[in-house]
Amino acid sequence: LQPRRGIRLSAPAAIQVTVRDALNQALDEELERDERVFLLGEEVAQYDGAYKISRGLWKKYGDKRVIDTPISEMGFTGIAVGAAMVWLRPVCEFMTFNFSMQAIDQVINSAAKTCYMSAGSIGVPIVFRGPNGASAGVAAQHSQCFAAWYGHCPGLKVVSPWSSEDAKGLLKASIRDDNPVVMLENELLYGVPFEMSEQAQSKDFIVPIGKAKIEKEGTHVTLVSHSRPVGHCLEAAAVLAKEGIECEVINLRSIRPMDIETVEASVVKTNHLVTVEGGWPQFGVGAEICARIMEGPAFNYLDAPAVRVTGADVPMPYAKILEDNCIPQVKDIIFAVKKTLNI
Amino acid sequence: MRKMLLAALSRVLQGPAGATVAAAGRTASRVMVASRNYADFASEATFEIKKCDLHRLEEGPSTTAVMTRDEGLHYYKTMQTIRRMELKSDQLYKQKIIRGFCHLYDGQEACCVGLEAAIKPTDHVITAYRAHGFTYARGVPVREILAELTGRKGGCVKGKGGSMHMYTKNFYGGNGIVGAQVPLGAGIALACKYFGKNEICLTLYGDGAANQGQIFETYNMAALWKLPCIFICENNRYGMGTSVERAAASTDYYKRGDFIPGLRVDGMDVLCVREAAKFAAEHCRSGKGPILMELQTYRYHGHSMSDPGISYRTREEIQEVRSKSDPITLLKDRMVNNNLASIEELKEIDVAVRKEIEEAAQFATTDPEPPLEELGNHIYFNEPPFEVRGPNQWIRYKSVS
Numbered sequence: 225l226q227p228r229r230g231i232r233l234s235a236p237a238a239i240q241v242t243v244r245d246a247l248n249q250a251l252d253e254e255l256e257r258d259e260r261v262f263l264l265g266e267e268v269a270q271y272d273g274a275y276k277i278s279r280g281l282w283k284k285y286g287d288k289r290v291i292d293t294p295i296s297e298m299g300f301t302g303i304a305v306g307a308a309m310v311w312l313r314p315v316c317e318f319m320t321f322n323f324s325m326q327a328i329d330q331v332i333n334s335a336a337k338t339c340y341m342s343a344g345s346i347g348v349p350i351v352f353r354g355p356n357g358a359s360a361g362v363a364a365q366h367s368q369c370f371a372a373w374y375g376h377c378p379g380l381k382v383v384s385p386w387s388s389e390d391a392k393g394l395l396k397a398s399i400r401d402d403n404p405v406v407m408l409e410n411e412l413l414y415g416v417p418f419e420m421s422e423q424a425q426s427k428d429f430i431v432p433i434g435k436a437k438i439e440k441e442g443t444h445v446t447l448v449s450h451s452r453p454v455g456h457c458l459e460a461a462a463v464l465a466k467e468g469i470e471c472e473v474i475n476l477r478s479i480r481p482m483d484i485e486t487v488e489a490s491v492v493k494t495n496h497l498v499t500v501e502g503g504w505p506q507f508g509v510g511a512e513i514c515a516r517i518m519e520g521p522a523f524n525y526l527d528a529p530a531v532r533v534t535g536a537d538v539p540m541p542y543a544k545i546l547e548d549n550c551i552p553q554v555k556d557i558i559f560a561v562k563k564t565l566n567i
Numbered sequence: 568m569r570k571m572l573l574a575a576l577s578r579v580l581q582g583p584a585g586a587t588v589a590a591a592g593r594t595a596s597r598v599m600v601a602s603r604n605y606a607d608f609a610s611e612a613t614f615e616i617k618k619c620d621l622h623r624l625e626e627g628p629s630t631t632a633v634m635t636r637d638e639g640l641h642y643y644k645t646m647q648t649i650r651r652m653e654l655k656s657d658q659l660y661k662q663k664i665i666r667g668f669c670h671l672y673d674g675q676e677a678c679c680v681g682l683e684a685a686i687k688p689t690d691h692v693i694t695a696y697r698a699h700g701f702t703y704a705r706g707v708p709v710r711e712i713l714a715e716l717t718g719r720k721g722g723c724v725k726g727k728g729g730s731m732h733m734y735t736k737n738f739y740g741g742n743g744i745v746g747a748q749v750p751l752g753a754g755i756a757l758a759c760k761y762f763g764k765n766e767i768c769l770t771l772y773g774d775g776a777a778n779q780g781q782i783f784e785t786y787n788m789a790a791l792w793k794l795p796c797i798f799i800c801e802n803n804r805y806g807m808g809t810s811v812e813r814a815a816a817s818t819d820y821y822k823r824g825d826f827i828p829g830l831r832v833d834g835m836d837v838l839c840v841r842e843a844a845k846f847a848a849e850h851c852r853s854g855k856g857p858i859l860m861e862l863q864t865y866r867y868h869g870h871s872m873s874d875p876g877i878s879y880r881t882r883e884e885i886q887e888v889r890s891k892s893d894p895i896t897l898l899k900d901r902m903v904n905n906n907l908a909s910i911e912e913l914k915e916i917d918v919a920v921r922k923e924i925e926e927a928a929q930f931a932t933t934d935p936e937p938p939l940e941e942l943g944n945h946i947y948f949n950e951p952p953f954e955v956r957g958p959n960q961w962i963r964y965k966s967v968s
């Protein structure tokens with residue numbers, strides 16, 4: 225169910241805001257609120273951001289707070305982590321998370337582990353953010369999803385917003401968190417408008433890290449997802465509703481810590497589980513959800529094995545027909561639901 | 568008169584870890600009878616030190632250094648403490664009381680002591696894994712260093728870090744990944760500049776790490792943004808088993824910063840290191856941006872305790888450095904020959920140091936290991952308590968910050 229522009233029946237004073245604008249607002253508000261917050265990355269300042277997320281911020285805050293870096297991921301990520309160890313609060317942008325692989329040692333070994341190794345004497349209040357996962361036609365080296373990679377590591381927090389409310393609230397929460405947070409955005413969502421309530425528009429609106437949101441309630445099957453596929457789940461749910469199948473759609477919002485309790489409560493109610501993600505299947509987010517469901521009370525309430533819908537287990541091809549069949553589509557979700565319901 | 572002299576001597580014999588006044592008093596009285604009076608020593612002396620090789624610099628550090636008696640005794644005691652602490656670590660490792668990696672600093676003492684003498688406690692230091700000397704120089708007591716090596720709860724980071732991950736105020740380790748500490752150090756320097764408190768960051772790495780790509784990325788950004796960062800290459804001639812000639816197309820490490828001015832310094836002379844570091848610190852504090860120092864030094868031990876250190880270099884070479892360039896011997900000769908101290912006095916310091924190390928080792932071998940509950944703690948900073956999974960789903964640990 226894609227939110228549409230124009231007149232809607234909605235709460236008073238709610239407005240349509242794109243994910244891009246929501247992120248921009250979050251950065252603006254946090255830069256204003258705390259002078260230790262600063263943004264660095266490639267093209268974030270004078271270019272207004274490769275994807276225009278930081279539009280207008282360099283003009284407003286200047287060179288000290290919004291810093292253009294050379295193309296040196298390992299170097300500038302390490303510099304950002306070092307600055308965080310002395311209690312600056314950097315927001316380190318990766319133009320896409322594919323490039324974070326060059327800097328991943330600094331994210332894991334320098335940022336994630338330092339609080340533990342120092343027995344809690346050094347905190348690293350840094351946010352790593354940028355677009356993650358598949359885009360459109362950018363091929364294998366620019367389409368990887370890193371949710372499982374970063375979600376694997378203790379010491380990190382990992383969040384994955386879907387809606388504008390998610391994006392703004394999670395970015396603000398991440399910046400205010402005293403720990404390293406990886407925020408996995410999605411390029412294809414940047415231009416998508418979502419309704420933002422009056423409450424969500426406030427300068428202190430936070431979405432707590434580690435809590436999932438039930439986007440749509442249902443009784444027959446639980447659909448769990450994160451990022452863009454949440455939208456696909458809602459579309460699938462709308463189609464299935466016409467056939468009398470009521471899906472409960474859960475937006476994970478956080479990969480680590482993961483709110484498995486919300487998923488468990490839902491499975492206890494619906495007795496069926498389908499996980500949906502853009503990343504590869506092996507060792508993925510869905511695999512983790514299934515393992516945890518097996519270990520918990522919800523296992524006894526499953527009437528059928530849980531099913532995973534994921535990206536295809538190949539590097540991303542370029543040709544449109546191939547690419548389209550490498551990402552989970554609405555039809556794939558519908559098929560999986562019917563399989564698990566044995567329809 | 569006697570009381571005054573005793574008091575003066577006991578002040579001198581106290582170091583960062585603090586010997587008891589009573590003990591110092593007893594030793595002081597023995598010294599008093601056996602040797603010259605306090606009033607016989609010079610209060611300071613001036614020394615000629617080696618000229619530094621310069622890169623993109625018109626002038627370098629001074630070629631003379633003034634050292635007071637107090638400074639000399641302090642440098643001597645600190646270097647001797649580090650020396651004996653490292654040798655004790657060697658012993659404990661061979662007894663299997665220290666496990667894992669253990670990279671010893673003996674031979675390189677003049678580097679950390681000279682650097683610390685040139686900077687303020689409010690400045691920042693970050694280095695790699697050969698870090699025990701810096702950890703001590705930055706203020707962590709020997710007993711907490713040894714207890715960290717033996718993995719006890721009295722260790723400076725409660726046994727969570729070990730040899731390569733020791734921290735204290737304004738000292739950021741202790742880093743295990745070769746070269747990764749260099750961008751971190753530049754980031755600390757960025758924060759120094761950001762906060763505007765005239766602090767600088769000493770960012771150390773070895774001759775092996777000097778070939779890491781991230782270091783060159785860091786040179787570029789530090790110079791571009793004029794970060795108050797002193798890059799310091801401790802060149803001990805070998806990156807593990809690989810000599811500098813086999814690893815680097817250019818072994819002029821002080822020039823490898825290209826557009827960054829550089830100094831090559833005799834790292835076995837504590838005064839040379841101190842004067843060069845003072846010069847470099849002034850350069851950074853005046854807003855000129857980063858500077859690079861190469862300290863030519865030597866490690867007596869192998870790369871780590873797993874490396875005997877003689878397959879890639881000769882015993883003769885090691886022996887030659889020990890006899891001709893040992894930093895502690897160099898300082899001792901200078902002090903004695905210039906009437907800054909007596910041999911007996913320095914021997915008394917040796918005795919006090921050995922005692923301190925023994926007591927610290929005793930603590931490090933008897934202090935209990937951290938409680939199992941510690942396993943889950945400190946995952947996050949400033950976080951409400953939560954549960955952490957153990958080796959199976961039924962084993963849970965509480966995690967507090």
